[in-house]
Amino acid sequence: MSTSSHSDDAEALLGKAQEAYLAHFPPTVSFERAVFFSWGCTIGDCQFCYMSTQPDSKKPTETKRSNASILAEFILAKHLGWDIGFFTGGIGVLKPDELEFLLKAIFQITNEKIWLSVGPVSKPLLQRYLPYIRGVVGSTETISPILHKKVCPSKPLAPYERMFEAAKELNLERAMTFIVGLGETKDDLPLLIEFIQKYAIHKIHIYSLIPEKGTAYEHATIPSKEEQAWWIAQLRIAFPILNIQCGIWEDRVDRVSYLLNAGANSISKFKGLKLFGTPLAGQIEEQAIRAGRKFQGTLTKFPHINWDAEVERLSLEGELKEYIKKALHNYLHQMKKNVETLKNRESAPIAAQ
Numbered sequence: 445m446s447t448s449s450h451s452d453d454a455e456a457l458l459g460k461a462q463e464a465y466l467a468h469f470p471p472t473v474s475f476e477r478a479v480f481f482s483w484g485c486t487i488g489d490c491q492f493c494y495m496s497t498q499p500d501s502k503k504p505t506e507t508k509r510s511n512a513s514i515l516a517e518f519i520l521a522k523h524l525g526w527d528i529g530f531f532t533g534g535i536g537v538l539k540p541d542e543l544e545f546l547l548k549a550i551f552q553i554t555n556e557k558i559w560l561s562v563g564p565v566s567k568p569l570l571q572r573y574l575p576y577i578r579g580v581v582g583s584t585e586t587i588s589p590i591l592h593k594k595v596c597p598s599k600p601l602a603p604y605e606r607m608f609e610a611a612k613e614l615n616l617e618r619a620m621t622f623i624v625g626l627g628e629t630k631d632d633l634p635l636l637i638e639f640i641q642k643y644a645i646h647k648i649h650i651y652s653l654i655p656e657k658g659t660a661y662e663h664a665t666i667p668s669k670e671e672q673a674w675w676i677a678q679l680r681i682a683f684p685i686l687n688i689q690c691g692i693w694e695d696r697v698d699r700v701s702y703l704l705n706a707g708a709n710s711i712s713k714f715k716g717l718k719l720f721g722t723p724l725a726g727q728i729e730e731q732a733i734r735a736g737r738k739f740q741g742t743l744t745k746f747p748h749i750n751w752d753a754e755v756e757r758l759s760l761e762g763e764l765k766e767y768i769k770k771a772l773h774n775y776l777h778q779m780k781k782n783v784e785t786l787k788n789r790e791s792a793p794i795a796a797q
């Protein structure tokens with residue numbers, strides 16, 4: 445087949461997907477933040493995951509972020525107009541009491557139930573978290589059985605499938621992840637479609653591989669925007685009302701409009717806090733406009749809020765509130781610095797640039 449007929453096919457696919465998207469969703473796009481509670485994991489051997497590169501000497505339970513910094517991030521996300529993709533971290537790192545404490549505090553901040561992605565969770569525990577969660581995310585990564593076994597040797601799919609069943613019984617929504625570039629082929633699409641149907645999945649996160657240093661995928665090729673868009677478009681056509689999130693990394697912001705045109709609802713993975721107010725963040729907002737979508741919230745405009753008052757209104761103990769304020773101001777300091785650097789660069793005389 446000639447190259448031009450390939451690109452004609454891709455164009456037709458995207459056109460159809462876009463039509464399906466616009467028939468069911470408004471022309472908007474939100475930025476979703478995944479908030480992490482740790483950088484280590486008791487599974488620790490998924491071949492693509494940076495958590496698998498943590499030294500053995502460090503116990504996963506010692507890789508927890510402070511509660512203050514986690515809660516500060518939720519306060520920021522709320523006021524920046526970001527949705528919470530999910531609350532996540534390494535499997536087996538938080539004890540149920542610790543997780544419940546955080547979920548309760550997060551609910552106070554966001555006033556909304558969130559998505560939870562902490563590995564396969566038993567039905568009794570899901571019941572316990574019910575007041576604070578809207579749904580569960582299974583980090584399924586890939587559905588092809590052979591590939592899954594290779595890529596996630598200690599994280600089988602079956603426990604996630606049981607969690608989805610339990611979630612169904614508890615009327616919780618269900619989401620899953622899929623990473624393009626692990627080694628799947630287009631022939632795996634029917635398997636994915638079947639899985640989504642079987643567990644009545646509401647939302648899917650379609651990432652493209654990030655070749656993390658020190659992992660088996662360190663030297664792997666980054667999937668093209670066309671490859672990532674193909675999966676999004678196929679799923680949009682197969683499931684017109686499925687919530688599809690596309691993950692993008694800082695080296696891929698130029699593909700946002702293309703992925704939105706393939707039928708994605710939202711964007712995630714971009715380091716929204718660290719890169720807040722930078723040209724890359726601005727590029728994402730521009731890409732949304734280019735795709736004819738209104739960007740919800742902001743990645744570039746510094747919000748003027750009485751941050752301390754936001755912390756004070758929470759019913760948490762005083763010492764924790766002081767730590768949250770400290771963490772919050774550290775983040776705000778960096779964000780402000782980014783915004784000012786950009787302003788200075790824009791107002792500098794051309795010759796001095």
Ligand code: SF4
Pocket residue numbers: 485486487488489490493494495496533534535583599
């Ligand atoms: S279970 Fe999740 S966090 Fe743990 S190593 Fe695998 S992908 Fe990474």
